[in-house]
Amino acid sequence: MDDDTKKQSQSARPADKSKQAAIELIRQKVEAAYGHEPLLEAEAITPKIGSQPPKLSAHQHYAQQLINSGLPLREMHANWHKYYSELSDEEKHEVWQEFYQSHGQGEHYQAYAEASSRSRQAPRGAYRPRSISTTVRRQLQAAGQRPKQKLHSLVVGLGAGLIAVLIVSFGLFNERFIAPFIQPSRAISTTQLIGQSQTVSIEPKIIIPKINVEAPAIYSVTTVDENAVLNALEEGVVNFGDSARPGQNGNVVIVGHSSNNIFNKGKYKFVFVLLSRLELGDTFYLQKDGQRYTYQVYEKKIVKSDDVSVLGPRDKPATASLITCDPPGTSLNRLVVVGEQISPNPTANSAAPATTQLTTQTKTIPSNAPSLWSRFWNWLAE
Numbered sequence: 001m002d003d004d005t006k007k008q009s010q011s012a013r014p015a016d017k018s019k020q021a022a023i024e025l026i027r028q029k030v031e032a033a034y035g036h037e038p039l040l041e042a043e044a045i046t047p048k049i050g051s052q053p054p055k056l057s058a059h060q061h062y063a064q065q066l067i068n069s070g071l072p073l074r075e076m077h078a079n080w081h082k083y084y085s086e087l088s089d090e091e092k093h094e095v096w097q098e099f100y101q102s103h104g105q106g107e108h109y110q111a112y113a114e115a116s117s118r119s120r121q122a123p124r125g126a127y128r129p130r131s132i133s134t135t136v137r138r139q140l141q142a143a144g145q146r147p148k149q150k151l152h153s154l155v156v157g158l159g160a161g162l163i164a165v166l167i168v169s170f171g172l173f174n175e176r177f178i179a180p181f182i183q184p185s186r187a188i189s190t191t192q193l194i195g196q197s198q199t200v201s202i203e204p205k206i207i208i209p210k211i212n213v214e215a216p217a218i219y220s221v222t223t224v225d226e227n228a229v230l231n232a233l234e235e236g237v238v239n240f241g242d243s244a245r246p247g248q249n250g251n252v253v254i255v256g257h258s259s260n261n262i263f264n265k266g267k268y269k270f271v272f273v274l275l276s277r278l279e280l281g282d283t284f285y286l287q288k289d290g291q292r293y294t295y296q297v298y299e300k301k302i303v304k305s306d307d308v309s310v311l312g313p314r315d316k317p318a319t320a321s322l323i324t325c326d327p328p329g330t331s332l333n334r335l336v337v338v339g340e341q342i343s344p345n346p347t348a349n350s351a352a353p354a355t356t357q358l359t360t361q362t363k364t365i366p367s368n369a370p371s372l373w374s375r376f377w378n379w380l381a382e
Helices: 003-010 014-034 040-044 058-067 073-085 089-103 107-121 132-177 226-233 357-361 372-381
Strands: 205-208 213-218 237-239 250-255 283-288 291-304 318-326 333-343
Touching (some): 058 073, 213 283, 226 237, 283 333, 291 318
Parallel strands (some): 213 237, 250 318
Antiparallel strands (some): 205 213, 205 283, 237 250, 318 333
16 A cells, blocks of 8 residues: 555545445445345246236246256255356346346235335425434533432432441440430539438438439449449449448448440439539438438549549548549549538448458549440450
């Protein structure tokens, strides 16, 4: 191929390529139409026009010679196939035209001819292909709608993802989110609800009138094992370890939850959530063995979780320390509210216990129960 021919082929316009593709398509259709010859017997049939004898074409004449030759049927068909394959495209077209003329007198051909005639006579306005401008416009409109659909899908996907994250976060960390909302009461009372003349039940309890708390007090836990303490905290507040009991001199250590995961066991997950509302001079009560002991707050402070000094004896002979996690929903620090026994007179108390276990074995003050997140993380670490 010379240079001029290469340049012409390289500079062929898209329109020329389209024409070449159309020509190739027509050629393929012609080959498909005339690739197979009509049956020999069909070609040998000639139509009758009135009383005139039929005029045979060269193809029909050859077909009738084969029919009358007496050769085997397979050999006749083989000779007809060879004859047809050597014809030019124009001659093949003539063979098929003769075939249509010979068989055009049948009922099926007549029905087809009538239908074709009606279609040719149909008005031009009956069908109009789409114009290029209409097609382009519709394609542009469809393309303009795709970004909107993608944006809608993106918004739906982000919304579903956000909802899933919120659900998982609530399940894992709800003790932090709902601590300000799930609590004994937001209505703080300044009226002391307990009178000295009231009958005291034998049930061990803690009563804090200012924050409307009344919960069971567990005095039977004599260990500082955290799991044992956490199990007991499901039933109320716990007199920790071997610290003093109400009616004894020394420091009565009472621990309770300020918050906890709502999926954990127990009904007292938020019993001390409002403990920070107590101020100096407020009172609270501990009941044990049918006796009520009244304490008046004189100290309030926040310490680290490993400051176990608050578990030992205080600067007064008979005290009670209420301890919980702070801020609610975390185990970072501990809030300690200390009250002095004012009723009955502490001079009638029994001697303080010989406390050694709390100071020698305790490394951290009890915290909230493990959250779902910490349990999941520990499960992965195992």
